[in-house]
Amino acid sequence: MVNDDFGVGDFIYDPRVYDKLNNFDGDLNYYYELAAKHNESVLELCCGTGRLTIPLKEKGINISGLDYTNSMLEAARDKARKRGLEIDLTLADMKNFDLKRKFSMIFIPFNSLQNTYSIDDVSKVFSSVAAHLTDDGIFAFDIFNPDFHFMISREKDFVEIDRFTLDNGDEVVLSEKSKYDTASQINRCTWRHEIGGKTIDQKLDMRCFYPLEMDLIVRHNGFEVVDKYGCFDKSEFNSGSKKQIYVCRKVKV
Ligand SMILES: C[S@@+](CC[C@H](N)C(=O)[O-])C[C@H]1O[C@@H](n2cnc3c(N)ncnc32)[C@H](O)[C@@H]1O
Missing domain, CATH: 3.40.50.150 (Vaccinia Virus protein VP39)
Incomplete structure (x- = not known):
């Protein structure tokens, strides 16, 4: 299911x-x-x-x-x-x-x-x-092409994947952590956006x-x-x- x-x-x-x-x-x-x-x-x-x-x-x-x-x-x-x-x-x-x-x-x-x-x-x-x-x-x-080793490597802790500046001048640091669900084949990623002292976690689920x-x-x-x-x-x-x-x-x- x-x-x-x-x-x-x-x-x-x-x-x-x-x-x-x-x-x-x-x-x-x-x-x-x-x-x-x-x-x-x-x-x-x-x-x-x-x-x-x-x-x-x-x-x-x-x-x-x-x-x-x-x-x-x-x-x-x-x-x-x-x-x-x-x-x-x-x-x-x-x-x-x-x-x-x-x-x-x-x-x-x-x-x-x-x-x-x-x-x-x-x-x-x-x-x-x-x-x-x-x-x-x-x-x-x-x-x-699903890369099992890559997905597993992101399971331990957040890894920084990018930094960028929004048009309003806010700096964003983006990091990712994921947990691969072997039953559904869905890589359950969390993208953490750190913006001016605030942390916004967002899910990004990707079916393999x-x-x-x-x-x-x-x-x-x-x-x-x-x-x-x-x-x-x-x-x-x-x-x-x-x-x-x-x-x-x-x-x-
Ligand atoms: C990763 S973005 C890709 C956008 C664009 N094609 C590009 O290459 O930059 C995924 C887009 O797919 C849309 N999307 C995801 N699932 C969808 C669905 N079931 N029907 C229509 N749009 C969908 C999202 O709203 C989002 O804009």
Whole structure:
């Protein structure tokens, strides 16, 4: 049984904090090249504040976004407005949405599929994606390749992972501690934010998908794997890979 208590704390999805922490762009070119090949219509699920959505639109990708956190979407809308970009951004849950149209590419970047904690929830995502994907369309996502030693190493005490300054001048020291739950395969992380003498602890639960398990989930949900990489440079997936990067399509019936 998956307990209902799994989730992600509000402060993690506070756009002021999120954007300071998440300025990674090592996946942008990879998703750009993929989207450029399927550019009739592209949908990013869990688009957040538009870390990828905005630059992809600026590069000519016909992209729409969907996310269930209003403040993250508002931040994306604000960025789009300031750059004069028109992007359809929908507030909805990726497990259950109905946009009444189909896309030639749907993708879930930045490990966000790992925020689905039960077998049913993952199936709901695949089924919503299938309903919105054209017959020749592709479904792409990236997740971590579970690293047991790494997860265990974070169990003892908080380890500092970043420091940054918010726009209001507040310094934030961020540290992480985690406990891997072997029954649910969920790495239960606590992110501790120390801000001006205050401590804010936030949960960040991440479901682990083991490589063959994910291959089976893809197959079980009516898709097939077209490509699987271990890195955004498209190197092959192997046991040393930090990531599992999937490109899938619907099996034709
Ligand atoms: C790690 S952020 C990724 C944001 C963005 N894609 C990026 O690459 O920076 C995860 C995002 O997924 C969204 N999210 C998580 N679960 C979701 C769900 N079931 N449906 C829609 N959005 C979801 C959160 O609101 C958050 O904005």
